[in-house]
Amino acid sequence: MAEQQQRQQQQQQPLENRDEEIKKIAEFIRDIDFTMMTTIDEDGELQSRPMSTQKTEFDGSIYFFTFDDTDKIRHIRKNPRVNLAYSAPDQQTYVSLRGRAEESKDRQKMEELWSPELKAWFPEGLETPGIALLKVKVESAEYWDSTSSMIAHAVGFAKAIITGESYEMGENKTVELDK
Numbered sequence: 001m002a003e004q005q006q007r008q009q010q011q012q013q014p015l016e017n018r019d020e021e022i023k024k025i026a027e028f029i030r031d032i033d034f035t036m037m038t039t040i041d042e043d044g045e046l047q048s049r050p051m052s053t054q055k056t057e058f059d060g061s062i063y064f065f066t067f068d069d070t071d072k073i074r075h076i077r078k079n080p081r082v083n084l085a086y087s088a089p090d091q092q093t094y095v096s097l098r099g100r101a102e103e104s105k106d107r108q109k110m111e112e113l114w115s116p117e118l119k120a121w122f123p124e125g126l127e128t129p130g131i132a133l134l135k136v137k138v139e140s141a142e143y144w145d146s147t148s149s150m151i152a153h154a155v156g157f158a159k160a161i162i163t164g165e166s167y168e169m170g171e172n173k174t175v176e177l178d179k
Contacts, residue, residue, distance in 0.1 A: 021175040025141050026058035028095045029086045037064070037136075038083040039075035039101075047075065048085075051134075054113040060177050061137050063113055065122065068103060068132040076101045082136055092146035099138040109133060139178040 029035075038048040049072065054063040062084065066073065076082065080102060086095040110126055110133055122128040 018177065021141075021177060022058060022060055025095065025097070025138075025143070025175070028088075028093050028143055028145065029053070029058065032086045032088050032093075032095075036085040037072065038085070039072050040079045040081060041071070041075050042078060047071065051084075055115070056113055061135055062097070062099075063109070064134040064136075065110075065113070065118055066132055066134050067130040068105075069130055073103055073132070073134070076103065076134070084136060084138075092144075094144045096142045097136070097138045098140045099136045101134055101136045104133040104135050106133060137178075140176050142175075 033052055034050045035053055036048045037051045038046050041047050051064045051066075054065065056063060080100040082099060082101045084097040084099070086093075086097070088094070107126070110131070113133070114126060119125060122131050
């Protein structure tokens with residue numbers, strides 16, 4: 001029992017360097033296009049939807065293109081707290097980011113992040129009426145990462161069942177970015 005408590009305490013300790021924390025999170029989410037963004041609606045209920053992350057160097061903030069008249073924007077105007085859940089099951093990597101979101105009409109940032117495939121949603125490009133950016137300033141992240149193959153996981157899982165020892169899936173850490 002004491003070993004499990006010690007492991008949980010280690011998992012909660014932040015990395016030493018904020019830049020290292022950001023770099024590691026960036027590596028995890030770099031190739032994952034879609035995230036599930038969760039907002040809090042007017043009744044305090046959680047509401048999630050898939051969002052495509054804009055490709056830019058992660059510096060502690062993540063950007064999304066959206067329309068300014070959506071439910072998510074209405075939710076964020078009342079309560080800016082959001083969660084972003086990234087998943088790459090084929091790589092055994094999972095990342096949950098907690099932060100605060102804000103709507104932006106920053107034309108310069110929109111031009112920087114614009115890519116031609118966005119015309120599928122915004123046919124008039126940056127001139128599309130109601131186009132907006134959603135910026136999420138990440139406050140904390142929790143990730144689960146395992147470099148082992150699925151076969152190694154199956155063997156480890158079976159061994160844990162047979163021996164009665166706890167199954168170690170890989171690295172799990174929580175990092176604080178807003179401190």
